[in-house]
Amino acid sequence: MxxxxxxxxxxxxxxxxxxxxxxNKHIDLEYDLGTLLAVDTNDFDEKLLRSNTNDYLLDLARxxxxxxxxxxxxxxxxxxxxxIVVKLPPPKTVLPRCKPVPKPRPLTKWQQFAKEKGIEKxxxxxxxxxxxxxKWVPLYGFKRAQAQKDKDWLIEVPGNADPxxxxxxxxxxxxxxxxxxxxxxxxxxxxxxxxxxxxxFGLTNPDVSSAKDLQAAVTVAKASTASLGKFQDKLPQxxxxxxxxxxxxxxxxxxxxxxxxxxxxxxxxLNIVESVLNKKPKIDIEKAVARQINQExxxxxxxxxxxxxxxxxxxxxxxxxxPKSGKGQRKGKTGKTNGRKRR
Amino acid sequence: MKRLSEERTKILFEKLAKYxxxxxxxxxxxxxxxxxxxxxxxxxxxxxxxxxxxxxTIQPEFLISVGTCFGKFTKSNKFRLHVxxxxxxxxYAQGKIWLKAPAEQQFLYGNHVAKSGLGRISENAEKYQxxxxxxxxxxxxxFGVAARSTAECKHADPMSxxxxxxxxxxxxxxxxxxxx
Numbered sequence: 208m209x210x211x212x213x214x215x216x217x218x219x220x221x222x223x224x225x226x227x228x229x230x231n232k233h234i235d236l237e238y239d240l241g242t243l244l245a246v247d248t249n250d251f252d253e254k255l256l257r258s259n260t261n262d263y264l265l266d267l268a269r270x271x272x273x274x275x276x277x278x279x280x281x282x283x284x285x286x287x288x289x290x291i292v293v294k295l296p297p298p299k300t301v302l303p304r305c306k307p308v309p310k311p312r313p314l315t316k317w318q319q320f321a322k323e324k325g326i327e328k329x330x331x332x333x334x335x336x337x338x339x340x341x342k343w344v345p346l347y348g349f350k351r352a353q354a355q356k357d358k359d360w361l362i363e364v365p366g367n368a369d370p371x372x373x374x375x376x377x378x379x380x381x382x383x384x385x386x387x388x389x390x391x392x393x394x395x396x397x398x399x400x401x402x403x404x405x406x407x408f409g410l411t412n413p414d415v416s417s418a419k420d421l422q423a424a425v426t427v428a429k430a431s432t433a434s435l436g437k438f439q440d441k442l443p444q445x446x447x448x449x450x451x452x453x454x455x456x457x458x459x460x461x462x463x464x465x466x467x468x469x470x471x472x473x474x475x476x477l478n479i480v481e482s483v484l485n486k487k488p489k490i491d492i493e494k495a496v497a498r499q500i501n502q503e504x505x506x507x508x509x510x511x512x513x514x515x516x517x518x519x520x521x522x523x524x525x526x527x528x529x530p531k532s533g534k535g536q537r538k539g540k541t542g543k544t545n546g547r548k549r550r
Numbered sequence: 551m552k553r554l555s556e557e558r559t560k561i562l563f564e565k566l567a568k569y570x571x572x573x574x575x576x577x578x579x580x581x582x583x584x585x586x587x588x589x590x591x592x593x594x595x596x597x598x599x600x601x602x603x604x605x606x607t608i609q610p611e612f613l614i615s616v617g618t619c620f621g622k623f624t625k626s627n628k629f630r631l632h633v634x635x636x637x638x639x640x641x642y643a644q645g646k647i648w649l650k651a652p653a654e655q656q657f658l659y660g661n662h663v664a665k666s667g668l669g670r671i672s673e674n675a676e677k678y679q680x681x682x683x684x685x686x687x688x689x690x691x692x693f694g695v696a697a698r699s700t701a702e703c704k705h706a707d708p709m710s711x712x713x714x715x716x717x718x719x720x721x722x723x724x725x726x727x728x729x730x
Binding site for chain 1: 575
């Protein structure tokens, strides 16, 4: 019994060196254990704060930390390698981030198009069963190329193709072009994202350019002389490309014609009218035929008008008298001529 | 208000020549003063010089219309005549079509002219020539393009089109907003 009381005495003496673990507060603290945060909303004791600032604040901090630790001890604890561990709940306080939010990655041209049209990406299986090879073939990557090669051990020559053409080479070339195109598009997307200027697409390759692109190229090229194309002659049917002012040297987007006097403008306009009206008429067969038909019709109607006898009875003889039976010659079959026609 | 470029002037006159032929000259060379074509927002206006000077004092964005609107240039740089040009086309027109009374309404609702509605047609109207359409009382109703030449018209099926509709005075009511 003596030993027990001694131990208790010792522990009581030891406890006197420490402060109490129970702290009284008028208003309970607000805790956010996830961030190990306790917020004390109680008022300061003004008198103590003035007289003994440091000690008062130290005491206050200790008390509040004690309260926080009390709360932490209430959480379920575990023992891991001789240490007592607590799992903290998720934090409630929202902390501002230190760095700005990263900007969303700019969409590629296709992504933008797909978004506009509402096209959604369909998830495809990585492996698909190939009936011909009788095995699972990956969609891309390892073993895909070999599978494709195995599949294409023979290529049928299309009916309309040149039989001497190498279909394998053709296929390889098509594939190469596809890869190149993809690469070009990838670079274009990067250029777009970084706002880099690249030469206009379409003027680069004359083999695949449209007439419009070529016209634009001609217009730009003609203006690209030291005197901005002032002394370049125009071809008879040549038209200037429109909408290329941005890339044409010396062209401003909105160019006004210089003001001229009204009379001068009129004479200029008259010249243009002359040139429009004096265009050499092409021989229009349809028109010629229509005119011919019209003329014939007019002639015929004139003739009819002249021929038509005046109305009224009189001794005028018909030019073509009504045919009468039994008169005139018979044409055609000879032989049985008499008797009425039986139907 | 700006002057028409040479290219556009040419396009405009080519279009006008389809309707009034040589008489385009009369529009430019008038005894009663100077008249000119001006362009704003791709619309072409036919204005006398006097009014143009007055109009120049107004800021372009506040100017809705000046003189007579002849039509507009499309995005593909073709010229399209509006009904408002009718008062200048009608007196000089070379191809003319007169409509029977029942066909008038049909035309004024924007339909093509069928052979059955054709009252009279000027002689030697060519195929695809611009024609002005009149009522039988010589009131200009609009204009269009002859679908058949005069000679072909005589033998045409009564239901077949004789003239393709382009513009009519019914548009003043039907498309009031789009006219300017």
